[in-house]
Amino acid sequence: MIEPTDRGLTLGDGLFETLLALDGQLVDAEAHLERMAQGCQAVGLPPPDPGEALRVMDEALRAAGGDEGRFAVRLTMTAGSGGRGLDRPEPLRPVLFATAAPSARPEGPARLITSKVRRNEGSPASRLKTLAYLDNVLARREAAERKADEALMLNTRGEIACAAAANLFWEAGGRLYTPHLDCGVLAGVIRSKVIAAAAALGEPVRAVRAGTESLREATSAALTNSLIGVRDVKSIDGRALRPSSLLAEIARRAL
Amino acid sequence: MIEPTDRGLTLGDGLFETLLALDGQLVDAEAHLERMAQGCQAVGLPPPDPGEALRVMDEALRAAGGDEGRFAVRLTMTAGSGGRGLDRPEPLRPVLFATAAPSARPEGPARLITSKVRRNEGSPASRLKTLAYLDNVLARREAAERKADEALMLNTRGEIACAAAANLFWEAGGRLYTPHLDCGVLAGVIRSKVIAAAAALGEPVRAVRAGTESLREATSAALTNSLIGVRDVKSIDGRALRPSSLLAEIARRAL
Numbered sequence: 146m147i148e149p150t151d152r153g154l155t156l157g158d159g160l161f162e163t164l165l166a167l168d169g170q171l172v173d174a175e176a177h178l179e180r181m182a183q184g185c186q187a188v189g190l191p192p193p194d195p196g197e198a199l200r201v202m203d204e205a206l207r208a209a210g211g212d213e214g215r216f217a218v219r220l221t222m223t224a225g226s227g228g229r230g231l232d233r234p235e236p237l238r239p240v241l242f243a244t245a246a247p248s249a250r251p252e253g254p255a256r257l258i259t260s261k262v263r264r265n266e267g268s269p270a271s272r273l274k275t276l277a278y279l280d281n282v283l284a285r286r287e288a289a290e291r292k293a294d295e296a297l298m299l300n301t302r303g304e305i306a307c308a309a310a311a312n313l314f315w316e317a318g319g320r321l322y323t324p325h326l327d328c329g330v331l332a333g334v335i336r337s338k339v340i341a342a343a344a345a346l347g348e349p350v351r352a353v354r355a356g357t358e359s360l361r362e363a364t365s366a367a368l369t370n371s372l373i374g375v376r377d378v379k380s381i382d383g384r385a386l387r388p389s390s391l392l393a394e395i396a397r398r399a400l
Numbered sequence: 401m402i403e404p405t406d407r408g409l410t411l412g413d414g415l416f417e418t419l420l421a422l423d424g425q426l427v428d429a430e431a432h433l434e435r436m437a438q439g440c441q442a443v444g445l446p447p448p449d450p451g452e453a454l455r456v457m458d459e460a461l462r463a464a465g466g467d468e469g470r471f472a473v474r475l476t477m478t479a480g481s482g483g484r485g486l487d488r489p490e491p492l493r494p495v496l497f498a499t500a501a502p503s504a505r506p507e508g509p510a511r512l513i514t515s516k517v518r519r520n521e522g523s524p525a526s527r528l529k530t531l532a533y534l535d536n537v538l539a540r541r542e543a544a545e546r547k548a549d550e551a552l553m554l555n556t557r558g559e560i561a562c563a564a565a566a567n568l569f570w571e572a573g574g575r576l577y578t579p580h581l582d583c584g585v586l587a588g589v590i591r592s593k594v595i596a597a598a599a600a601l602g603e604p605v606r607a608v609r610a611g612t613e614s615l616r617e618a619t620s621a622a623l624t625n626s627l628i629g630v631r632d633v634k635s636i637d638g639r640a641l642r643p644s645s646l647l648a649e650i651a652r653r654a655l
Contacts, residue, residue, distance in 0.1 A: 146401035146626075147409055149497050154402055155476065156533040157412035163485075188534070189541055217485075221410065224537075230418075230472075231533070231565050242404050267518025267556045268535045277532030278411040278486070279443070280523045285486040286444055301522045301556035310486050312609040372485075 151240060153223025156231065157277030159239075162186045165371050166206050166216040166245065171372065174199060176179050176334045183224065184273040189233075193222050193241050205243035217248035223276065234395035247336060247374050251294070254367055254388070257308065259357065260284035260296035262308040263329050266329030270298070274331060274332035285309040295368060297360075297381060301328040311376070312336040314350065316389045321360065325352040335369040335399070342399035348391060365389030367396070374400050406495060406588060408478025411486065412532030414494075415439045421471040421500065422627050427624065431589045435479065439528040444488075448477050460498035472503035472627050473554050478531065503627050506549070507655070508590035509634035509643070510565065510623055514612065515539035515551035519561040521584030526555070529586060540564040550623060552615075552636060557582040559609050566623035567591040569605065570615060571644045577614065580607040588638050590624040590654070603646060620644030622651070627655050 153159035162177040170175075178199075183193035198203050202218050209216060220243045227234030227245045262284040265271050284296035288309070298308040307313055312333040319341055323332050343350045353359070360366070365386050366378035373397035377388050412495045417432040433454075437447035457473050464471060475498045482489030484512035517539040521528050539551035543579065551564040560579050562568055567588040578596055579585050595605045608614070615621070620641050621633035630651035632643050 146407070149402055149476070150499055151402070151409070152537075154406065154478070155416065155474070155531065156537050157531055158537050161410065188538060219410070221404070231537050232544065233537070233541070244405055248510050251571055255499050262524070263520060263556075264517060264520025265520035265523065265535070265556065268520065269517070269538065275534050276410065276412055277534035279413055279530050279532035280520070282407075282411055282413050282486050282488070283443060283524065286488070289487065291469070301518075317535040345498055375498065 147240065147344065150226040151223050151342065152225060152228065152233070153240065153276045156305045157275060157350050159221065159223035159276040160188065160190070161219055161274050161276060162219070163371055164202065164218045165248070166211055166218050168173045168214065169206065169212040171202060171218060172243050173334050180332065181220065181335065187269045187273060188275070190222065190239060191237065193239070197241060200245040201241060205245040206269070209245035211245050215248050215250070218243060218245045248323070251373050254377035255294040256298045256379050257295050257381045258288050258291045258293040259382055260287050260298050262287065262310070264298045264300040264329040266302065266327065267298040271329035272326060273330060281309040292380070293398060299357065302310050303356055304328045304355060305360060306330050311370040311373065313366060314339060315366035315389060316361040316394065317359065317362040317364060321348055321350040322355065322390070323350050325354050328354055330334055332367055334371055335374060338399040339369055339375065339395055343395045346395060346398065348395070365392055367392045371379055401496065403481045405481040406478050407480060407483065407488070408476065408495065408531045412530060414476065414478035414531040415443065415445070416474055416476045416529050416531060418626055419457065419473045419475070420503070421473050423469065424461065424467040426457060426473060428589050432475070435587065435589065436475065437604055442528060443530070445460045445477065445479055445494060447493065448494070452496060454559050455496040456496060460500040464500035466500050470503050470505070471500050473498060473500045476531070487560045506628050506631055509632035510549040511634050512550050512636045513543050513548040515542050515548045515553050516563070517542065517553065518551045519555040519584040521555040521557065521561070521582065525582060526584035527586060536564040554612065557584045558611055560612065560615060561585050563623050566625040568621060568623060569594060569647065570617045570618040570621040571646060572617040572619060574616065576603055576646070577608050577610065578604040578605050580609050583609055588624055589626055590629060593654040594624055594630065594650055598650045601650060601653065603650070620647060648653065
């Protein structure tokens with residue numbers, strides 16, 4: 146249980162990672178811990194000890210019955226309790242914990258709508274998995290209200306950023322694109338693997354600062370995150386897209 | 401204690417209010433509860449029952465020994481536990497609780513620096529007190545590192561928005577200004593009282609969408625929030641300001 150004065154709860158002052166676990170094994174654990182460590186540096190928190198982080202995730206996974214099957218494991222680090230209002234206490238006493246739950250693959254390709262909630266590229270938090278994720282919750286809520294599966298988020302400059310809980314790739318004119326990290330985009334673990342697999346295949350992904358007009362030229366698109374892997378996009382704002390054999394081949398090599 | 405799966409903790413999915421209590425009495429409780437109810441509507445959460453909210457705040461205040469003196473009371477409402485990732489559960493089981501602690505008046509006028517962290521006017525959360533307050537924590541941290549007391553936040557359009565934990569007013573050419581709410585600004589309880597008191601004095605406050613050049617013409621400025629009331633600004637990015645007899649008179653009438 147968590148103290149009601151924990152700054153993760155009261156202020157969103159902390160970070161998280163979501164990992165896939167297959168038959169009791171964490172996938173890409175090193176990459177996730179490295180990203181959390183980089184996020185800690187960005188927000189001024191001490192990075193968790195990797196051994197301790199692995200231990201709490203493993204315990205949560207076992208406790209949830211995750212020795213077999215497909216599970217989501219979430220590692221959360223908060224700035225702990227204390228401090229006066231916004232100001233962190235000295236010394237900090239961060240809190241680290243994990244939870245785990247069964248995680249089914251999403252069914253079929255995703256319908257996207259463009260959310261009214263903008264991604265704040267003017268904050269370092271837009272490139273991190275922070276506990277201050279309400280914008281993403283609101284964007285996803287808008288998607289659900291409009292009978293869609295996911296929300297496409299633009300940044301405040303109107304550039305394509307990402308989905309509420311996934312990175313985005315698209316294919317146009319036989320070329321692959323993904324939003325540049327400085328558009329307010331998480332450096333997704335699967336995003337990196339897809340970019341590397343595409344490069345190895347001789348089909349480099351262009352990291353671009355692009356407006357929505359670029360998406361209107363897309364013939365295919367896909368979402369990526371650690372739980373879904375690579376998921377085709379069925380439509381964006383009602384405009385149908387078709388599955389991409391190129392993206393499917395890259396996904397096979399990346400995952 | 402709070403569950404580790406509470407969405408307030410994991411996603412910043414919730415709202416809060418910070419109230420002043422003087423000698424055991426909550427100040428402006430009705431205005432704070434009304435604002436939380438409006439915030440709930442904006443983010444799609446059911447508003448807390450006012451009687452229940454008053455009861456948990458009163459209990460927290462008594463438990464903290466707040467029958468005498470100056471206390472800060474914080475009311476927090478979270479979306480509770482449950483749901484799959486970003487998606488809220490049906491039915492929602494919101495969690496409501498309060499904490500209280502002694503709150504000294506800040507000493508002297510505030511030194512401000514302009515933060516690099518931008519306020520996201522493209523999100524409804526920028527106008528609400530949400531649990532996703534990490535941007536404000538980061539802005540305040542930047543202020544502390546630069547030996548200042550508070551951080552001035554611009555929005556992503558470069559307009560003046562607010563301080564990390566306060567609204568901003570300034571005087572220039574004998575006139576009073578404050579950022580317009582659509583600049584990504586909380587509708588502060590004290591902000592409203594200052595605007596009303598100024599109008600009653602025949603000195604209307606202009607709610608403006610203004611860039612930093614406007615602040616360079618300011619001769620005085622003040623921060624407002626429920627705990628500090630009205631606090632003079634000593635300097636912004638090293639440029640000294642002087643106390644304003646007009647703002648001081650308005651503060652006397654507003655509080």
